[in-house]
Amino acid sequence: MTPTAAGLVVVGAGPRATGLLERIAANAPELWDDNRELRIHLVDPYPPGPGRIWRQEQSPLLRMNSMAEDVTMFTDETSTIDGPVRPGPSLAQWAGQFAGRGPRHEPFTEPADPDVRDELRRLAPSDFPTRRAQSAYLDWVFRRAVSELPPGITVTWHRTTATAVTGPADGLQQVRLADRATPLVADLVVLAQGHLGSSPDAHHRDHADFARRHGRFHLPPEFTADADLSALRPGEHVIVQGFGLAFIDLMALLTEGRGGTYRTEADGTLTYQPSGHEPVLHVGSRRGVPYHSKTGYGLQGPRPPLPRHFGPAAVDALLAEDRPLELRRDVWPLMAKEIGFAHYHELFHAHAERTAIDWPRFVAAYDLLDWYSDAMAALVATAVPDPADRLDFETLDRPLAGRSFATPEVFQEHLRATVAQDVARREDQEFSADLGAFLALLSIYGQLPRLVAGGRLTAASVAHELDGWWHGFFSFLASGPPGFRLRRLLALSQAGVVHFTGADVRVGADETTGMFTATSPTVPGHRVRATALIEAYLPKPSLARTEDPLLRGLHRDGAAAEEVIKSPAYTHRSGLVAVSPADGHVIDPSLGGRHPRRIALGAPTNSRAVAAFARPRTNAPGFRQNDAVARALLRTLSTTDAGASAPPQDARPLTV
DSSP states (O other): OOTTOEEEEEEOOSHHHHHHHHHHHHHHHHHSOTTSOEEEEEEOSSOTTTTTTTOSSSOTTOBOSSOGGGOBOSOOTTOOOSSOOOOOOOHHHHHHGGGTOSOOOSSOOOOSOHHHHHHHHHOOTTSOOBHHHHHHHHHHHHHHHHHTSOTTEEEEEEOSOEEEEEOOTTSOEEEEETTOSSOEEESEEEEOOOSOOBOOOHHHHHHHHHHHHHTOEEEOSOOGGGOOOTTOOTTOEEEEEOOSHHHHHHHHHHTGGGTOEEEEOTTSOEEEEOOSOOOEEEEEESSOSOOOOOOOSOOSSOOOOOOSSSSHHHHHHHHHSSSOBOIIIIIHHHHHHHHHHHHHHHHHHHOGGGOSSOHHHHHHHHTTSOTTSHHHHHHHHHHOOOGGGSOOHHHHHOTTTTOOOSSHHHHHHHHHHHHHHHHHHHTOGGGTHHHHHHHHHHHHHHHHHHHHHTTOBOHHIIIIIIIIIIHHHHHHHHSOOOHHHHHHHHHHHHTTSEEEEEESOEEEEETTTTEEEEEOTTSTTOEEEESEEEEOSOOOOOTTTBSOHHHHHHHHTTSSOEEEEEETTEEEEEEEEOBOTTTOEEEETTTTEEEEEEEEOSTTBTTOOOOSSBOTTSOOHHHHHHHHHHHHHHHHHTTSOOOOOOOOTTOOBOOO
16 A cells, blocks of 8 residues: 555445546546545445446346436536536437447447347337346446546455444544455445345234235335245236336236237237236235326427526525425425426427417416416416316326226226326327426426425425325326336236226235235225235335445444434434435434545435436436535545555456
């Protein structure tokens, strides 16, 4: 170790760590002394770049829910950052080089897997890639970031698990690894583990205990690529609780993954041809319907100028109010108005023939009105004659609210028609106003972390409205599957492989029969009985139950705080790692505040800047956070005493 070496350990080597590394490379020319050495150690049992969630070793049936042109790891002209903008290719642009479209992107190598190479050559910008294609892109982004580091900054990957971090607040940190006795020693530690699993809570343990007693199958919340579904028997009836992306993945693995195929009929509809190995899935959820299909088109008019009604100024005004805030009461009207603005901006500019007044007149009145006012309703009704072109959030949010059906068969027909209409609308550019609304949803998502960090939202509002209702509503509208997935769902419903249970599903366990049960007010009096239960949603964050040994140990030892928000009548424990809003430093209760040498980023934290990659030209919150943290790391490390571990003999600095 040279006297001038500084050390940084990054726990996790997936997209978030890769984005941070890219920002370190971008900011190093300004902030790092070329005469000093910086040793960066990445610790992750999964490959750097894709990490666990996006690793190549998963089923080729699993796909992204974003088009290839809508995925980037790079800053652009919309990024409000202090560091330099370094544009780079989207997934679609990067894939184009393999088919001779566009420039070659260095460092150039073709993916080793021939199926991935073939997919990249065929990949169109509007295609929904496999997760294995995204894995190849993330691998390349990581290698590019390493190649752009100055000579004095090296990166070493340790293919193992970090089990603990210790060290004084004013001294070197020791990161212990599962495969060696000697810890890594560093000046600073960044925790970037990404999405984490957790052991089942009491509710899920009850279901698991019931399944064990009666010889049944139970799958608690889990990442689909990691789930073992082999025990599900052909023809076995399965209750699936959850109708989001986890269900869509399970649907693919339990049908196509077991040899089933689809035949396209003359009218364009699909017919499922079963293999005979499929179970029978009974799916329901709170809403009782699948997430809305992703749009299959681009904007037809100019991009809406966002933010307009819910930007930094609006957040500042809310934080300046000397009173507790409720999301639905105080914030949602501004959010709804922002979504409405972008929706109508696209409608008036791209489909003016379906509007009754010109845009300048409409927007001048719109800007002055409250979203839920009678005057706003009258303005929209006058200017937008067709109700199908108007935004109705209540119907969008709960499409089955107040609806009931006499028999399961009648409900199946209704929901198939609803899904078919949704897919048709999301693939018809005549309804491109929906895409305008989607862009506003992304803009709003980028503003909310600062509002939460300001501490004005009540504990109950954060628990039930922000982390509960809003997150679900955003996912329902903006994070749905590609249209072809829902067309296949319709075919599976027609084939009797999938049955729709309804909204507000209640799952029970009948000790007398040893069967799981499901009921819904959507079909009064109907009860589903099954020998298997799948809880098809992601594990909720929990510091106490996390599968990550390092975070679990920090929490147990009182060195990492769970986010706790208190109001006079309610206390909310989110399960997220509490970090300082400004710089992401871990809140250490033993210190009474931020730990100066430990930073945590991304999904496990209460920064709520979760997404590690983003849609181009959206000023992504994750990119902003990566840049700020990278600059702070470089400044701090440039003034610390030497503390870097030399890599062990089996872990050498990476070269590209």
